[in-house]
Amino acid sequence: MGKAPYMRLKGSQNLRQRLLLSTLSATPVMIEDIRADATWPGLRPHEVSFLRLLETISDDCSVEINETGTKLKYKPGVVMGGRRYVHDCGVTRSIGYFLEPLIVLGLFGKKPLSIRLRGITNDPKDPSVDTFRSTTLPILKQFGVPSEGLELKIESRGVAPKGGGEVVLSIPVVQNSLTAVTWIDEGMVKRIRGVTFSTRVTVQFERTMVHAARGIFNRLLPDVYIFTDHKAGTQAGESPGFGISLVAETTTGCYISADTAISFARGEDEGHIDDEKKELPAADDVGEQIASLLLAEIEQGGVVDSTHQGLLFLLCALCPEDVSKVRVGKLSPYGIETLRNIRDFLGVKFVIKPEPSTGTVILKCIGCGLKNLSRKIS
Structure with a gap:
């Protein structure tokens, strides 16, 4: 076989997605000028961690990074799948950053994939693990992905800055290929479900968020139920925090979601209590904001x-x-x-x-x- 030429790309933008598509299309890539002019040039810890994850689940995958981290050569291998994988996602990005590409890759592996991921389960930047469980996995079913073996278990939660959360993702392989869809009818919202969580703080935060969110939804439809998931001990991770994830289900099987997480992250040198109180939004404000954000997503339309x-x-x-x-x-x-x-x-x-x-x-x-x-x- 001839040596495949490298696709040449520049910059750090959408690095994760480029590596995912490189793997799916078996296209080697060379990415240059990765934050070359930044104060801290090169790849970030979560990007290096994602490359290590690709090496873990693939066979014959090759990664070369230069000394400054500003140039990357990636030659994809064959996604093997399999069980008993464990990956530490670190604490610079949440587990959600790793889940989206992992879910797609797992579908095209040799064997069904089962992997334990450790790190931050809920943060404001990436979709939470609750959103992946309630919304992302049902989207896959629209494309003919079998329900059996498609699962995300949340074993413990972790928020910034120290994480400590743990989930187990199971993805079945597609038998041959996905199924093309015609999916244009959003339908009407028939129910709203959600889950609040709290780690190393009082459960009162959750009750307040539920009350605030229901105050908005109950004017619109009766079928609203928001679960609480208070974690303590080893299941509560390393840092205190709380958050909420909401999902609206429509009459045509669409799932529209919104979520956030608040963590009591302290600064490295000074963590004055007064400063923290100013920075942290109140639980009722969080509940109202995410309820309003979900309504805005519904208003935009789309499946x-x-x-x-x-x-x-x-x-x-x-x-x-x-x-x-x-x-x-x-x-x-x-x-x-x-x-x-x-x-x-x-x-x-x-x-x-x-x-x-x-x-x-x-x-x-x-x-x-x-x-x-x-x-x-x-």
Whole structure:
């Protein structure tokens, strides 16, 4: 076989997604100028950790990083899958940062994947593990991913700065390929579910968030239930914090989510109590904000919320050579970048048609026909 040429890319933008698409399309990449002009140049700890994770679950994968961390050569291997993997995600980004690419890769492995991830389970930057469990996994089922073996167990929670959370992700392999979808009917919201959590603080924070969120939702529909998940002891991680994750389910099987987490992170040198009180929002404000954010996501329209646009487009592009058609609200910056990366790596272009009357956008594409060939020879 001839030596595959490296695709040359620049910058740190969407590094995680580029590495994911590189692996799926078996395209080696060379990424240069990674934060070359920054005060702290090169790869960040979570990016290096993600590369190590790719090495863990793949066979014959090659990673080369220069001394300053500003240049990376990545040659993808075969995703093996398997059980009993353990990966420490560190504390610079949450487990959610690692879950999205891991879920997609796991579908195209030789064997079903089961992996234990340790780190921060809930933070404001990445989707929480609750959102992955309630919203992301059901999206996969729309594309023909079997329910059996598709699971995310939250064994302990951890917030910034020290983490200490732990989850176990199980992903089945697709039998041959995904299933193309026509998914344009959002339906009407029929119920709202949610979960609040607290670690190393009083459970009163959770009760306050539930009361505040219900105060907004109960004016709109009766079927609202928000669970509480108070952790103590070893299940509470290393740092105190609290948060909430909400999901709206529609009559056509769409799941729209919003979440956040608040942690009592102290500064390295000075952690004056007065300063902390000023920085931390009140629990009732958090409950109201996330309830309002969920309503804003619903108002935008679309079959997924803005944080899941990238995953939706990626799954459509990986489908067989058949037409997939989906509806989303206003295109998010991450969604737009995903469309560009899909075009570059998979050669799949989407037809984008705005619908001014609803404020939504309909996207159509013909999938690249990615098949799980590794499973056939296992």
